[in-house]
Amino acid sequence: MNPYNYLYVSGLLFTIGAVGVVVRRNAIVVFMCVELMLNAANLTLVTFSRINGTLDGQVVAFFTMVVAACEVVVGLAIIVTIYRSRRSASIDDASLLKR
C-alpha cells in the first residue's frame, strides 16, 4: 500500500484534533483531542520510519507515548481537581489568567 496514505490519515486526525481543541469547551473532550493530535504525530513518525527504512521515527514515537501517558496522568488529575472545586469541566470557566 502507498505509505503516503498513512500521512493523509495522520493529517486528517491532526486536523480533527486541532479543531476539537479550539471549538470544544469540555475539558475532557479537549484533552481527548490533544491525545488525537499526539497520536496523529506518532502515526507520522512511524510512517516516515517506514518510508526511510530507519528506526529513528519509531524510537521517537515511543518517547511520545511515554510523554503522552505522563501528560494524561497529570492532566486528568488537574481536570478532576478543577471539576471538584468548580463543579464544571468547562475550560472557558477557568479563565483566571485574564485578571
Next chain:
Amino acid sequence: MNALTSMMLLPLLGSLLIAVIPNDQVLRIKQAALGTTLLIAISGVMAWFKFDAGNTSLQFVQISQWIPSFGINYAVGVDGLALVLILMSVLLAPIVVLAGWNESEGGRWSVKVFYILILVLETMMIGVFAATDIFLFYVFFEAMLIPVYFLIGGFGSGERAAAAVKFLLYSLFGGLLMLASIIGLYVIAGKHGGHTFDVGQLSELHKFMSPTTQNLLFLGFFIAFAIKAPVWPLHTWLPDAAAAATPGTSVLLLGVLDKVGTFGMIRFCLALFPDASKTFTPIILVLAVISIVYGAFLAIGARDIKRLIAYTSISHFGFITMGIFAMTSQGHSGATLYMFNHGFSTAALFLVAGWMISRRGSSTISDFGGLQRVTPVMAWSFFIAGMSSLALPGLSSFVSEFLVLVGTYTRYPVAAVIATFGIVLAALYILIPVQKALHGPTTPGNENLTDLNLREKIAIAPVIAVIVALGFYPAPLLNVINPASAHVIASQGFTDPVPSESAGK
C-alpha cells in the same frame, strides 16, 4: 594580600559578622558596622601612604583569571584618580554610619539588613573605582544599584518606593547601553589581537575603529555616565532619590555613586575613545554649562532642603564635567579634586540637613526658622557646609572650582564665563536657605529643638576639618592627582594652551 582586594573583602567579612549577631542586639550591630568601616578607612589611609605619586602607571595591581573562556579577569589597580576617590569613599563610610546612627531604625527591614547593605555597598564602591577589567567594572557598576535600591526603598521616607524604582530604571537603562558598548568593544578586540576586557589593551583599539563605531560606542558609555553623574537633562532621578533616601544613603549616593559617572568619563570615555571624545566635547561642554546654571536655578527655587542639596550637586557635577572635557591640566586636576571635595561638602550638608529634618520632622525649608539661636552648633555646621558648597575661598571647594574655571577658560573661555555666573547663583541658593532656616526669629515648632549631641559632633567634626584643611593646603591631594591628570591629558594628545602674551615671548 593585595591592598585593594583586602579593602574589598573587609566589608564583606564585616557584613558576615553582623549577620551572625542576633537581631535584638542593635547596639552591637551598629558598633560592628562602625568598627568595620573604620578599619577599612584606616587601610585606605595606609594604601594612600604606600602609593607612589610620581608613578603614573597602575599600582596595587592584582590580576587573576575569573572566566578564562571569555578572557575575563579579576583585575584591580589604581592610579592617582582612582585612589583619591577610593580614599574619599572609605573615609565617608564611617562618618555616614556614625552620623546616621538611628537611620537604620524604623525601616521596612531590620537594622541588621541596613548595615549589611551599607557594607556590601562599600565593597562595590571600592571595586568600581579599582576595577581595571571593564567587565568587572560593569559588574560592580550594576551590582551597586541593588543595595542602594533597597536602602532607598526600605529605609527611606516619603515616596521611597517610587524614587527607588526611578533610580533603578534610570541607572539600568544607562547600564544596558554601556553593556552594549562593552560587547562591541569585546567583539572588536577579538578581531584585533584577541578577546580581552582589559582597559589598558582596549584603549589601543580606537585605532582600528571607524569614526561612526567609535562615536556610537562612546555614546553608550557616556550616556551611562551622564545619567550617573548626573548631567542635564538626565538628572531627574537624583532629586527624587536624594529626597527619599536617608541622609546617610544620600551622602553615599551623591558623594560616591555619582562620582562613578565622572570617574568613568575620565577612565573609560576619554581613554577608550579619544577621537570620539574630541568630537563630542562641544556638546558635552554645553550640557555641562547648562547643568551648572540649571541646577543652580532649580536649587534657588527648591522648597525641600534635600532636593535643594541634590540640585546644587547637579550644578557642581556640571563643573566637574566641564573640567574633565576642558582638557587642560588645571581643569582636569581641578575636576578630580572637585570630586573629592564635593563628597565632603555634600556629606556635611546632607548630614546636618538630616539632623535638622529628624529633629523638626519636616524637610520643608520654610518650616525652619531662627535655628542659629536655638541650635548654634548645628546651625554653624550647616553654614560652613553651605559656604563650602558656594566655594568660599579658604574652603576646599574653592580650590577645585577655581582650577576648573581657570583651566576651562584657557581653552574654552565662553563656557568658563557662563559657568562663572554660577558662583553668584551659588551665593543665592545657599544664603536663601541659610536665611530662612537659620536666621530670622525662631518660629513656632523650632523653639525646643536640641543641638547636636556628642556623637553627631564627632561625626561632623572630621568632615569640616577636611573641608577647611584642604582649602588652605590642598597639596597632599594635588600631588597625587597632578601626575594622573597630566598623564590623561598627555595620552589624549593635548598640551596646555600657552599664555597668549607671556612675558617670555
Next chain:
Amino acid sequence: MTTSTSLVYLIALPLLGATVLLLAGRRSDKWGHLLATALSASSFGVGLYQLSQMLARPTEERAVTQKLFSWINVGTFNVDAGLLLDQLSICFVLLITGVGTLIHIYSISYMSHDENRRRFFAYLNLFIAAMLLLVLGDSYLNLYVGWEGVGLASYLLIGFWNQKPAYATASKKAFVMNRVGDMGLSFAIMIAFATLGTVSFSGVEEASHTASKAALTAIGIMLLVAATGKSAQFPLQAWLGDAMAGPTPVSALIHAATMVTAGVYLIVRSNFIFDAAPTAQLLVVIVGAITLTFGALVGTAKDDIKKALAASTMSQIGYMILGAGLGPAGYAFAIMHLLTHGFFKAGMFLGAGSVMHGMNDQVDMRRYGALRKFMPITFATFGLGYLAIIGVPPFAGFYSKDAIIETAFNAGGVKGILLGSTALLGAAITAFYMTRVMVLTFTSKQRWEDNQHPHESPLLMWAPMAILAVGSVTTGFLFTRGDALVHWLSPVVGEHAEGENLLLQPIVVSGLALLAVAIGVAIAIMKYQLSEVDAIAPHDVSVFTRIARKDLLQDSFNEAVFMRPGQALTSLLVKGDQNVVDGAVRGIGRTALGAGSVLRKTQTGFARSYAALILIGAIVLIAGIWVVTQ
C-alpha cells in the same frame, strides 16, 4: 627682594582669636572680648614693628615678602601662599589694625549688653585677619581669598542681629552683590592667567610691559567690576545702605574705614595694568565721578543718621576711585584720602553709635536735636570729623580731597574740566548734607520726647572717638608735609612728573573748593538751623527728594531688572523641570504602561483562544518556511 618670617603673625594673631572664640563658644564669654582686643592690638604692634624695620631699610629694599607654602600648583598654574608687605600695604596694615583695635575697644562697651558679644568679637577678629590677607597677599588669587573673606565677615556682622528678618535680608543682599563683584575678580584672574600666564602681582606687572592693550583692558575692566562690588560703587552700590543693619562699630570699621576701600586698594595695586589700559582707566574715573555724585545726592535726603553716613562713605570712596583712575598723579592722593577718610569717617560712625547709645538706639535724625549739651565729647569728636570731611583747612579732608579735585582738574582737556567740576560739585553737596547731619543731630532744637535721657557715653567709647578725632585733625597735614605720602608710595605706584601746564593753580582750586563748601554749609544752615525741622519726615516733598529718599531708585531698578526676572526664570525652570524634563521621563513610563494595557487585551484567559493562536502561529510558520524553501 627682602624676605621676612614675621609677616604671617599679622594675620595669624587675629585669626587665632576668631578660631578660639568660635570654638570655645559660651565658655569664653567672660574673656573673649579682651582676648580679641589684645590680639588685634598685638597685630597692630607687629605692624608697627614691620614699619620700623621698613624705615630702617633703603627705599628700594623696603618691600618684604614671605612665602608660607605652595598653595595651588597644577601645571603652569602655580600660586604660593605668599605675603607681600610694601609701602602700600603697610599703610593699610596700620589703618586696619589701628582703627580696628580702637573699634574693638569701643565695642567692649558698646556691645556690653549683648549676650552674643563674644561672637561679635570673633567676627571682628575674623574680619581683621581676612582684611590683612587681602592687603598682604602677593597674588591676585591670595587677594581673592581675603576679598571673599572680608565679604564673609561683613555678611556675618551685617546679619549679627539676624533675628530681625530685614537685617538677615540686608546681609544676604550684601553678600550676593559682593559676589557679583567677585565674579569680576574671578574673570580678571582667569584672563590674567590665560593671557599672561601668571596671577602674581610681580608676574603680572612684569608681563604688563609687553602685553597687548586688549588683554590689559579686559583685566582692568574686570578688576573695576570687582572694585565696584566691594567698594559699593555704581552700579553695584545698592548693598551699602542696607548694610547699616549691622552694629555701628561694624559700620565704622568695615563699611567706612577698611573693607569698602578694598576696591581702591585693588586699583592702586594694579596700577601697572591701568596705566597701560587707558580705556579701563577712563571707566574707573567715570565710575568714581558717577558714584561720588550719586552718594552725595542720596546723602542729602536720608534721615537715618547711619544711612546718611553710608551715602557719604559711598561718595567719598567715589573720590578715591576717581583719584585712582587719574593714573600716577592720583594714586597717592587716592590712598591719602582713603587713610584720612578712615580716620574721620570711622570717628563719625563711632559718634553716631555714641548718639544712638544715648538715645535708645534711635537713628532718625529728625528725632534728635540739641544733643550738643548732653553729649559734649561726642559733639566735639564728631564735629572734628565733620570739619575734616567737608574739607575745612587744616583738617585732614582738606588736604586729601583738595588734592584729588586739583588732580582731576589737571587731568587735561574736557575730561579734566568735567571731572574737576563734578568733584567740586560733590564737595558742595558733601558740605550741605554733612552740615545737615551735624545741625539736625547736635545744634538744632530738641525734637525728642521727654522720656528720652540722652547722656554721654563711657570712657571706653569716647576714648577711641577722641583718638580718631585727633587723626582727623592731623593726618592730612602729616601726609602732605613735604609730600611725605607721595614719596613713600612712589616705589609702588610710580613717580609722577609734575605737569608744566596746569589748568588751575593749586591755590585757585583750594579757593574754589572752599567756596563750594561755604555755599553748601550756608544752605544747610539756613534750611535746618534757622528754620523749623519736622520731627516726622514731610510727605509733600518734591519728586527729587522722593527719588533721593529711595536711593535714586537703585533698589527698584535692581528689582525690576534682575530680581523679578530672575524669580520668574526660577519658577519657570522649576515648573519646566517638573513638567518637561521629568515629564518626558514619566511620559516614557506612562507609554510603557499604556502599551502594556493595550497588549493585555490579547490575553483573554481562554485556553481555547490560546490554542487557536498557537495553531495559527504554527500554520503561518510552516507556510512561511514552505514559501521560503520553495
